[in-house]
Amino acid sequence: MGQAAIRLENVSRVYPGGIRALDGVSLHIEQGEWVAVMGPSGSGKTTLLNLLDGLDKPTAGRVLVLGTDLGRLDPDEAATFRREKIGLIFQGFHFVPYLTALENVMLAQYYHSIVDKKQACAILERLGMADRTHHLPSQLSGGEQQRVCIARALVNEPQVVLADEPTGNLDERNEAEVMNIFRDLHLEGKTILMVTHNHDIGRRSGSQVLLNHGRIVRQRFTA
Amino acid sequence: MLLRILARSLARRRSRKLLAVLTIWVGMTLVVALITLSLDVRDKINRELSAFGANIRVEPSAGAVPVRVGGYELAPRIGQIYLNEGQMEKLETLFWRNNILGVFLRLWVQVRVDGRDVPLLGIGAPHGSAAAGSVSFTPDSLKGYGHWHVKGAWPQADDECLVGVDAARELGLTPGEWVRLTLAGRTRSLRVRGIVVTGEREDGALIASLSTVQDFAGLPQKISEADVSTLTTPENKLAEKYRLDPTSLTPAEYERWSCTPYPGSVAAAIQEAIGGSAARVVRRVSETQGAVLIRMEGLMTILGGLTAVVCCLSVIGVLTSAVLERRSEVALLQAIGAHRRDVLLLFSCESAALGLLGGALAAVSGPVLGQGLVNAVFGGEAGSLGVLAILSPLLGLIVAWVACLWPVSQVLHQSTAQVLHGN
Numbered sequence A: 001m002g003q004a005a006i007r008l009e010n011v012s013r014v015y016p017g018g019i020r021a022l023d024g025v026s027l028h029i030e031q032g033e034w035v036a037v038m039g040p041s042g043s044g045k046t047t048l049l050n051l052l053d054g055l056d057k058p059t060a061g062r063v064l065v066l067g068t069d070l071g072r073l074d075p076d077e078a079a080t081f082r083r084e085k086i087g088l089i090f091q092g093f094h095f096v097p098y099l100t101a102l103e104n105v106m107l108a109q110y111y112h113s114i115v116d117k118k119q120a121c122a123i124l125e126r127l128g129m130a131d132r133t134h135h136l137p138s139q140l141s142g143g144e145q146q147r148v149c150i151a152r153a154l155v156n157e158p159q160v161v162l163a164d165e166p167t168g169n170l171d172e173r174n175e176a177e178v179m180n181i182f183r184d185l186h187l188e189g190k191t192i193l194m195v196t197h198n199h200d201i202g203r204r205s206g207s208q209v210l211l212n213h214g215r216i217v218r219q220r221f222t223a
Numbered sequence B: 001m002l003l004r005i006l007a008r009s010l011a012r013r014r015s016r017k018l019l020a021v022l023t024i025w026v027g028m029t030l031v032v033a034l035i036t037l038s039l040d041v042r043d044k045i046n047r048e049l050s051a052f053g054a055n056i057r058v059e060p061s062a063g064a065v066p067v068r069v070g071g072y073e074l075a076p077r078i079g080q081i082y083l084n085e086g087q088m089e090k091l092e093t094l095f096w097r098n099n100i101l102g103v104f105l106r107l108w109v110q111v112r113v114d115g116r117d118v119p120l121l122g123i124g125a126p127h128g129s130a131a132a133g134s135v136s137f138t139p140d141s142l143k144g145y146g147h148w149h150v151k152g153a154w155p156q157a158d159d160e161c162l163v164g165v166d167a168a169r170e171l172g173l174t175p176g177e178w179v180r181l182t183l184a185g186r187t188r189s190l191r192v193r194g195i196v197v198t199g200e201r202e203d204g205a206l207i208a209s210l211s212t213v214q215d216f217a218g219l220p221q222k223i224s225e226a227d228v229s230t231l232t233t234p235e236n237k238l239a240e241k242y243r244l245d246p247t248s249l250t251p252a253e254y255e256r257w258s259c260t261p262y263p264g265s266v267a268a269a270i271q272e273a274i275g276g277s278a279a280r281v282v283r284r285v286s287e288t289q290g291a292v293l294i295r296m297e298g299l300m301t302i303l304g305g306l307t308a309v310v311c312c313l314s315v316i317g318v319l320t321s322a323v324l325e326r327r328s329e330v331a332l333l334q335a336i337g338a339h340r341r342d343v344l345l346l347f348s349c350e351s352a353a354l355g356l357l358g359g360a361l362a363a364v365s366g367p368v369l370g371q372g373l374v375n376a377v378f379g380g381e382a383g384s385l386g387v388l389a390i391l392s393p394l395l396g397l398i399v400a401w402v403a404c405l406w407p408v409s410q411v412l413h414q415s416t417a418q419v420l421h422g423n
């Protein structure tokens, strides 16, 4: 058995004001696993994701991703960890509005190591965005934006991909295409943790974690 | 890539950036204009003040020894020792020659009018400086007497004169009358053009052109004193120390003293240049000039400082809202792996570029406004200062950069997770 990709040890996150968004969660995800995190709105899914990408810290417990204890990193160390190991796909996309699709992807390369325009173009092409590279984010449809967001997350070849409701804003056709991309990533051996509250989508992943009121209520393996 | 981001960022979202540039431009224009004005104010005020009389008087060395009786300084005896007009050319060789605004030559002789002894003063300018040669009263020769109050008119020709107010009373003279002078058997008539109040020795004298008096007294080229109007620096502790005891200065202090145009050091240089002369500071004039200058400069400094502060505050205001608007952009950069210093670098470069542009524009408009101010207040040209062409963009850059530090540090303290996932 290899090193766990993701390990949560009795993790709690209490927000100021006393809201327990996560309450003593323990979780173990192997490398190469594809896990869907599901649960009703407000159950702590996004909070969990923020702990895994190092943007937030647990109030108690330990969060280990690829063996690194994220709770101990300062903001810059966490940024370094993210750009080296993690691909982030946001629910609201988020782009630098004055940079083109291609430039937004290249920006991730810039902070990771060096800018490689050919590689950035290649990944956009792979996601079917070859003819949209020079458009500004505002000139792209929701599905196109999501693909640029995925391209940016994948361009530095991360070991772990974290996605927050990646299909939440998409129509059925785009949803299916994005799911195909995730399936390909899974076949490539990436560790994927995907937040969704769509059960059909959830069933396509390897296993599902069900959250409710900040606790894991069920863990189920599909295949 | 950084350059590409900068170029894109500056090219798009123009209105915010234009506002920032505009703010810096206006602010820096005011600062530069005030700098232009304040650099010029000493020179201009000095020139204005020179109308209140010359601040240095040059006399033959024996004549300068003050004769004090019961606290009164008696006039040195008239008509014994003279300087030569030609000696004044030495002023042209002086280290401080560019500080000399005017030289006023004076010759005192004693004449008899109606059986009374009356002093006669000849006033004139050095030949070199009067365009028209040695003609009587030139504008140059009268410039130093702006503080004289003349009832009637200033003399125009060689046979015209002014009469001091006391002399006029004693001799019963009024403008338009002729006065007959006798000296060593020679006589000469002059027409009274005006009665003058000077508050000084001249109140008891007749005043004619220098050449007239030299001719009449048979003293060609001779003068008894020269008033020199100079641009000087207000006296400070060092100048005072020298004045109280010249020997108390250390060599370094002396060096500094002699390289600064204090009234005292300019007078010393003049005395050294003109053989057989004694130059002294006319304190009444130099101290007034000093006091006015110090106040003006203080005022300019306060105005300049306040303007700079207001400029900085408004730049901070504009940049703060421009940066806060981009919180989610900053959060995104951090989420995809930017360190805090990367974000700081990006915003610093952007602000610096805006500041540089605003400052560069101000380098053009500032001196224009400064010239306008100088023109409105004093009339005439402002000295142009080449350094401002570099200083202004640099200052704009620094102001903008400093102004962006605060909002950027605020944004870096935000919770990235909350900004990105806030729903």
Ligand SMILES: Nc1ncnc2c1ncn2[C@@H]1O[C@H](COP(=O)(O)OP(=O)(O)O)[C@@H](O)[C@H]1O
Residues within 6 Å of the ligand: A015, A016, A017, A019, A020, A021, A039, A040, A041, A042, A043, A044, A045, A046, A047, A048, B418
């Ligand atoms: N920054 C925050 N401050 C306070 N409470 C928060 C904050 N973020 C989330 N919460 C609360 O924590 C709980 C879990 O939120 P979240 O993780 O966003 O749920 P989900 O993504 O599953 O909808 C909710 O009750 C939410 O109101």
Ligand SMILES: [Mg+2]
Residues within 6 Å of the ligand: A045, A046
């Ligand atoms: Mg959520």
